[in-house]
Amino acid sequence: xxxxxxxxxxxxxxxxxxxxxxxxxxxxxxxxxxxxxxxxxxxxxxxxxxxxxxxxxxxxxxxxxxxxxxxxxxxxxxxxxxxxxxxxxxxxxxxxxxxxxxxxxxxxxxxxxxxxxxxxxxxxxxxxxxxxxxxxxxxxxxxxxxxxxxxxxxxxxxxxxxxxxxxxxxxxxxxxxxxxxxxxxxxxxxxxxxxxxxxx
Amino acid sequence: xxxxxxxxxxxxxxxxxxxxxxxxxxxxxxxxxxxxxxxxxxxxxxxxxxxxxxxxxxxxxxxxxxxxxxxxxxxxxxxxxxxxxxxxxxxxxxxxxxxxxxxxxxxxxxxxxxxxxxxxxxxxxxxxxxxxxxxxxxxxxxxxxxxxxxxxxxxxxxxxxxxxxxxxxxxxxxxxxxxxxxxxxxxxxxxxxxxxxxxx
DNA sequence: CAGGGAGGTTAGCGGTCGTTAACCTGGACG
DNA sequence: CGTCCAGGTTAACGACCGCTAACCTCCCTG
Numbered sequence: 001x002x003x004x005x006x007x008x009x010x011x012x013x014x015x016x017x018x019x020x021x022x023x024x025x026x027x028x029x030x031x032x033x034x035x036x037x038x039x040x041x042x043x044x045x046x047x048x049x050x051x052x053x054x055x056x057x058x059x060x061x062x063x064x065x066x067x068x069x070x071x072x073x074x075x076x077x078x079x080x081x082x083x084x085x086x087x088x089x090x091x092x093x094x095x096x097x098x099x100x101x102x103x104x105x106x107x108x109x110x111x112x113x114x115x116x117x118x119x120x121x122x123x124x125x126x127x128x129x130x131x132x133x134x135x136x137x138x139x140x141x142x143x144x145x146x147x148x149x150x151x152x153x154x155x156x157x158x159x160x161x162x163x164x165x166x167x168x169x170x171x172x173x174x175x176x177x178x179x180x181x182x183x184x185x186x187x188x189x190x191x192x193x194x195x196x197x198x199x200x
Numbered sequence: 201x202x203x204x205x206x207x208x209x210x211x212x213x214x215x216x217x218x219x220x221x222x223x224x225x226x227x228x229x230x231x232x233x234x235x236x237x238x239x240x241x242x243x244x245x246x247x248x249x250x251x252x253x254x255x256x257x258x259x260x261x262x263x264x265x266x267x268x269x270x271x272x273x274x275x276x277x278x279x280x281x282x283x284x285x286x287x288x289x290x291x292x293x294x295x296x297x298x299x300x301x302x303x304x305x306x307x308x309x310x311x312x313x314x315x316x317x318x319x320x321x322x323x324x325x326x327x328x329x330x331x332x333x334x335x336x337x338x339x340x341x342x343x344x345x346x347x348x349x350x351x352x353x354x355x356x357x358x359x360x361x362x363x364x365x366x367x368x369x370x371x372x373x374x375x376x377x378x379x380x381x382x383x384x385x386x387x388x389x390x391x392x393x394x395x396x397x398x399x400x
Numbered sequence: 401c402a403g404g405g406a407g408g409t410t411a412g413c414g415g416t417c418g419t420t421a422a423c424c425t426g427g428a429c430g
Numbered sequence: 431c432g433t434c435c436a437g438g439t440t441a442a443c444g445a446c447c448g449c450t451a452a453c454c455t456c457c458c459t460g
Contacts, residue, residue, distance in 0.1 A: 010407085025313060028228030031447060041408070044449070048407050053448065109366065110310055113225060148374055149382060156363045156386055163359025166309065167352055174348055182349060186356055186390040189397075193389020194382060210437085231417060241438065244419075248437050253418065 011049050013039045015063075018056045023103035023165075027057055027114045057111060058119040064104045065126035068097065072133045083140035090134060091161075091187050095180050098164045105162050131155070142195035153194040157187050211249050213239045215263075218256045223303035223365075227257055227314045257311060258319040264304045265326035268297065272333045283340035290334060291361075291387050295380050298364040305362050331355070342395035353394040357387050 008016070017038035021030040032053055033043040050056050075089040098105050112123060134154045139145055145153065161183055173179050208216070217238035221230040232253055233243040250256050275289040298305050312323060334354045339345055345353065361383055373379050 026226055026228055026311075028226060029314065032449085033447085042410085044410085044451095045408055047449070111226075114229070152367055152373075152379065152382060153386065155366045156360045156383065159363025159366065160356045160360040160390060163356045166355045166359065173352075179352065182352060182394060183356065185393045185396070186353065189393020190360060190386040190390040193385045193392070196385070197389075232419085233417085242440085244421095244440085245438055247419075 010039070014046060014049055015056065015060060019060050019101075019103040019107060022057065022060070022111060023106040027053075027111045054114075054116065057107075058115055060104065060107060061112060061115060061123050062119065062126070064101075064108050065123045065130070068094070069126050069130045069133070071097070072130055076133060076137065083137060087137050087141050087191075088184070088188075090137060091184050092180075094158070094161050095183050095187075098161050098183075099170075099176060099180060102165045102170075106165050109162065138191060142191060142197075144195045149194065153191060156194075157190055160187060160190060210239070214246060214249055215256065215260060219260050219303040219307060222257065222260070222311060223306040227253075227311045254314075254316065257307075258315055260304065260307060261312065261315060261323050262319065262326070264301075264308050265323045265330070268294070269326050269330045269333070271297070272330055276333060276337065283337060287337050287341050287391075288384070288388075290337060291384050292380075294358070294361050295383050295387075298361050298383075299370075299376060299380060302365045302370075306365050309362065338391060342391060342397075344395045349394065353391060356394075357390055360387060360390060 014035065018030075018035050021035060021038065024030075031043075032046055035053075035056070036043045036046050046056075050059075071093050072090060075093050076086055079086040079089040112120060115123065131151065131154055135147065135150045138150045138154060139147065142150070164179075164183075167173060167179065170176075214235065218230075218235050221235060221238065224230075231243075232246055235253075235256070236243045236246050246256075250259075271293050272290060275293050276286055279286040279289040312320060315323065331351065331354055335347065335350045338350045338354060339347065342350070364379075364383075367373060367379065370376075
């Protein structure tokens with residue numbers, strides 16, 4: 001992703017605040033007036049930028065899933081070294097995302113069912129592709145894993161990595177690098193154990 | 201827990217259905233009429249059993265946290281063998297819970313903020329005690345872990361174990377025992393890796 | 401300098417939802 | 431056999447919320 005130096009557009013401000021509020025109190029728990037207030041305009045002013053409250057959530061969730069998948073594909077294509085290196089790169093990318101965009105990670109697996117059918121199908125499809133990307137790489141590193149087992153393991157590791165919102169507010173943590181390293185180690189350890197490697 | 205053979209009371213029916221609906225569509229996404237319909241009575245009839253919709257959520261969340269903590273304490277007290285055996289017992293108990301009561305696991309970390317202040321504080325306190333129970337045992341097994349690191353590791357492993365709702369509907373799974381064993385292995389592998397043990 | 405669109409504002413409509421009120425009913429029990 | 435209460439019912443109220451309508455006001459541009 002190209003680094004952004006220009007000021008965020010109003011649309012982006014709204015999306016960011018909406019993500020935070022949705023993550024904190026749930027989609028139905030947040031009113032449009034609150035979202036407006038969070039960016040300094042009031043309620044119905046949002047409708048100059050979005051078709052409705054649903055559209056904000058849809059754009060957030062589609063955006064998340066798309067970013068994860070795109071980033072994952074890029075890492076698979078670019079990583080040099082064996083399958084081990086690719087897996088490490090995937091883990092690193094997911095951790096970056098989980099640490100930098102906690103509200104989005106929270107929304108990701110919490111508000112999916114609030115979407116229109118078509119949007120939900122799209123998000124699910126992107127998520128599935130992302131999972132399959134991981135499954136392929138994991139099975140390359142650990143050929144002992146059957147496909148269903150590898151898929152379960154991937155979902156479980158996502159659960160592990162996505163636990164960042166529960167780790168206390170950023171600042172109470174030992175430091176970003178240390179936390180990232182811990183998560184990385186644990187994810188790799190979990191995969192290795194799934195494959196039956198000795199972990200004693 | 202004593203095994204129940206008698207029929208569930210109406211209160212219990214309501215709580216069970218409410219948990220399922222809350223987990224599926226979120227607290228604010230479910231109306232009292234739906235909850236009533238799920239147990240064969242209609243809307244306001246619920247108020248003969250609960251003070252309000254909030255009270256149902258509160259009872260569910262306090263119940264979950266209390267059960268987890270009580271079960272955890274019991275396992276710590278009863279487990280024979282060393283710290284390893286205690287940790288295995290804790291993991292096993294948490295997995296049983298995650299596999300048997302998926303809706304509750306979902307609610308557990310999703311709807312906490314919808315509670316009255318006093319209830320939320322109570323739930324948080326029970327959760328904290330449960331985490332500390334784990335932290336102590338984990339540090340006994342892996343003395344290399346500092347306390348903050350052990351706490352982070354415990355939260356992350358909870359994320360891993362609580363991923364069961366994402367593993368596909370129960371029936372698409374390879375079988376309960378197999379899944380439980382996989383989760384157990386991965387949890388132990390994650391802890392071992394957190395402590396820096398070789399996992400290659 | 402006229403004009404028009406982008407991006408705000410406030411007022412208010414329509415629907416939904418939690419909750420209460422008022423009423424009904426069957427069965428346990430003195 | 432009368433009574434009373436647990437556990438239902440339907441009607442309706444009041445609050446809230448998403449969204450639209452109508453209007454205003456810069457600022458850019460021909």
